[in-house]
Amino acid sequence: MTLQSMTGFARSEGSSGRYRWAWELRSVNGKGLDLRLRLPTGLEALETELRDIAARNLSRGNIQAGLSLSASEAKLEAVVNRDALDAVLLLKRDLGDAVSDAPLSFDTLLSVRGLVEFREPEEGTDAQDARNSDITAGFVAAIASLKTMREREGASLFAILSGHIDKIEQLTHIIEADPSRQPDQIRARLTAQIALISDGNSGLDRDRLHAEAVLLATKADLREEIDRLNGHVVAARELLGSGVPVGRKLDFLAQEFNRESNTICSKSNASAVTAAGIELKVVIDQFREQVQNLE
Structure with missing residues (x-):
């Protein structure tokens, strides 16, 4: 199909x-x-x-x-109600001399309601x-x-949706390759932040600060979201090429795309990643809007 x-x-x-x-x-x-x-x-x-x-x-x-x-x-046929005709003739005979004994005319018979009906043949x-x-x-x-x-409209949608999926993949790669996610960049940024916080505050436990910084860095890591986005891209392409009705499944997948993009934007600590995440949300919204038209 x-x-x-x-x-x-x-x-x-x-x-x-x-x-x-x-x-x-x-x-x-x-x-x-x-x-x-x-x-x-x-x-x-x-x-x-x-x-x-x-x-x-x-x-x-x-x-x-x-x-x-x-x-x-269609040609109409005349159907005579025999019971009604017999009743009219019987009435004329019963009335006897009270009415004219001339034979009933054809026009008179036609004027009797229900005596003759014109209808299409059954x-x-x-x-x-x-x-x-x-x-x-x-x-x-x-x-x-x-x-x-x-199906002709579906072929057009296939091209549009494939383009959206390609763009999602491209933006995911941009986020993954952003310098802000490199270990040396993360280390330098955290070192600068710790130095700024601890400057002039000799009472602060530097080991505790480093531990908290590592924990924050772990929470801000985007590896899982990126992996899931890449997995969703593969799944979306497989669904589009499956040849069966996939509208509902792609709609669900669009929700998953949106969930990962939201998480990336909330975790981002670099303007370039945030910008790519926002653009990703726009493309995903366009993707889902088109998916609504699929069987």
């Missing part, structure tokens, strides 16, 4: 017998698969099969699927089944077209 976006549009139309039908499908972002069907009266029985078709092809997205159905003009079961089958096939075609559009 190719990477898919959750946004798209598709239309499918055709005819069956004297009917013309048209499907319109619209897809937007959603936490799961939510298919909202609008079917003309009388076609409700198709809903279960249509939902199964959608579930086999899509895993996430809010899908609105509307079906329009129209019938071409369709047979075979014709209905053929129509429903064609409409279902049209839905399959519309779903396939929607997938194609979502």
Whole structure:
């Protein structure tokens, strides 16, 4: 399965017998698969099969699927209500001399409510089944077209997200290689800070100061955060190339990226590292925003 976006549009139309039908499908972002069907009266029985078709092809997205159905003009047939006709004739006979004994005219019979009804011929079961089958096939075609559009959008997202991951990796390497993280730089900075604090304060325990400084340096070390960021970069690339729906997993990974960048910014004791950490947070935010569009 190719990477898919959750946004798209598709239309499918055709005819069956004297009917013309048209499907319109619209897809937007959603936490799961939510298919909202609008079917003309009388076609409700198709809903279960249509939902199964959608579930086999899509895993996430809010899908609105509307079906329009129209019938071409058909010849009408006249249906005589025999019971009503018999009742009219019986009434005329019972009234006898009270009414004219002339035969009832055709116009008079037509004016009697319910005596004659003009309606379209009823369709047979075979014709209905053929129509429903064609409409279902049209839905399959519309779903396939929607997938194609979502996959095209997914290809664009793949390029964008890959660029964000490359930038995250680049910034992680910048942070890792920053001179402020080198042992001699850390040692020189701590020595200067200890000298500044202890200057003129002979009562301070220099050994205790050195121990506290080492502890602070350990807490400020970024090795674990850098290693985790590098691991997340590898995981993100594997997910993008897996060919399965990965939107939720990448969203979780974006949260992990953000957590590490926050920790780096809070631990940083160098302006260059802080600047790279802030830029890292910006890129991660852009990455997560795009991930929201993935299936």
